[in-house]
Amino acid sequence: MxxxxxxxxxxxxxxxxxxxxxxxxxxxxxxxxxxxxxxxxxxxxxxxxxxxxxxxxxxxxxxxxxxxxxxxxxxxxxxxxxxxxxxxxxxxxxxxxxxxxxxxxxxxxxxxxxxxxxxVVAETAQRVLLRPPPERVGPLRAAWRYVTADADAQIGGDLFAVVRTGRGGTRVIIGDVRGKGLAAIGEASVVLGAFREGARHCETLPDLVQAMDQSVGADLEDVADSADDPGEHFVTALVLDLPDDGRQGTMISCGHPPPLLLRDGRVTVLDSSAPSPPLGLGLPAGGPHCDAFAFADGDTLLLYTDGVIEARSPQGAFYPLADRAATFPPGRPEALLRHLLHDVTAHTGGRLADDVAVLAVERVPAPAPGTAPDRRST
Known part of the structure; x- marks a missing residue:
């Protein structure tokens, strides 16, 4: 971080x-x-x-x-x-x-x-809370970046996690808690705690999201009517399930910006066909809708918070993430995020107006017998 x-x-x-x-x-x-x-x-x-x-x-x-x-x-x-x-x-x-x-x-x-x-205490709590993922998670290669808009604050409400399910798969979340500071860290801890627990025990992705929504809703009820509470609480989230033995992933969007799929220099926006409300606001009666997408060897998923797409130029233009991502040179997730943050900062004229969390996950092709592992430049 x-x-x-x-x-x-x-x-x-x-x-x-x-x-x-x-x-x-x-x-x-x-x-x-x-x-x-x-x-x-x-x-x-x-x-x-x-x-x-x-x-x-x-x-x-x-x-x-x-x-x-x-x-x-x-x-x-x-x-x-x-x-x-x-x-x-x-x-x-x-x-x-x-x-x-x-x-x-x-x-x-x-x-x-x-x-x-x-x-420093707040930063340490946030660092322990997020537990940034390692570079390799099963057959996936991951990279992350977290940048706060206020250089003096360093404390934001963006969150992400990558968890092995124990059943031959990986589950990923990226989200954005309404608000900032210690209150946002507290709510993020509830989301991540529910995600990490459910990622290992819930059989399906809808079951996981329902468990998370119940945990978040119960926690937010405790603070929703407090004297110093501003009123509205919710958490946008994007939750993904990436099996090891398949070439397909599934995702559920709870009011969060859609991920990008990068494949052979092309960028696809993975819009949800029926996004659910943010966590804490209640899920649809039939449960959250799950979308499937192709995720083959060499593909990279780019997950981000709204601080990226809402970044404005001095003239007021939003950052065109999908268009710009298509121009980035090929490379590992680490290089992708380095290019992205440099480009966003240049677009805004050097200053971000909101916190930014980005997570890139690549499915690494298994090396053929007798061949060296992938050594692409970062």
Whole structure:
């Protein structure tokens, strides 16, 4: 899960910036010494600690503040006004303001550390929750990417999983929880927990989706009427069953964007003929509809969340995923996702408006006896 480190504490990498307040102190001190006694530049020295607090921690800010106070005393001594009321008040005001700046800098750094710890815990929970699939899963080769729109948040509601059934097959899910943050992680945990349990025990894909919908519905009832609840809860999901010994797969769409099938440079959109409502909103009376599709050796399935197809260019045009995927060079799933994310980012002008989760699954041809395994370039 391409999760980046979150928030550096103030002061890291600030050594070079310290030259700015130091130069300010020197310039103001020299100007105060050479200026007429009627011109008082000492109050400007408070700029130095205030500026330092914007990029450094409390200790460095305190040092700059002490230097500013010392510079004020030097100016007063050289101008012969150490004992005058004007210089005493200037000196006192500078000391008080410097102390206040250091104090608030200390509070800010404490809050930043606390926020960083909370975010790291949330990221760790999300990483453990998703359990990204390995590169090889039975006869399949898989790759994934997860990118959050907000570089500071790192916590989203997109989810995916790849699970071996124990009966000669693999089941796959990709989904999108309404909302973000810790609440979204909690709901995603319910979905993935129900999926992993049902993927191994449910005989059919409709049975699995029904079990997931019941689990999600029961969980959402517990939070739907809470005081801080925004109102509507649901989870879009696409669930697939990929047997090892066949050249066909089945899928059930619960309000999720359709997957793409890549075969020999051609792209096919696998639309569901009768998609079900999102999980948590109740399934049709007859149960979810299951669609079959061909999935032969060398084919690749591209699964994604709506952050991909809803990505807009600066002119407001949506990202044409199916058209663009047909132009990507052939390669392993890892290379496919690398090209995709680079292309989406270029389409949006460098910034995503929503979280993006993508999962590519390729059926790897079994090597013929006496031949080397597939070594296509990534």
């Amino acid at each position: 391409d999760i980046r480190r979150l928030v550096d504490s103030p002061g890291r990498g600030a050594g070079g910036l310290l030259a700015i307040p130091l130069v300010l102190i020197i310039v103001i001190t020299v100007a105060g010494v050479v200026s007429p006694s009627s011109v008082h530049l000492g109050p400007l020295l408070v700029i130095a600690p205030a500026l330092t607090a914007s990029f450094a921690g409390p200790w460095r800010t305190a040092i700059i503040g002490a230097l500013a106070v010392g510079a004020q005393a030097l100016v007063a001594a050289l101008n012969g006004g150490v004992g005058t009321a004007n210089h005493v008040w200037q000196f006192t005001a500078l000391v008080v303001l410097s102390v206040l700046v250091v104090f608030f800098c200390y509070l800010r750094e404490g809050h930043t550390r606390q926020l960083s710890r909370v975010r």
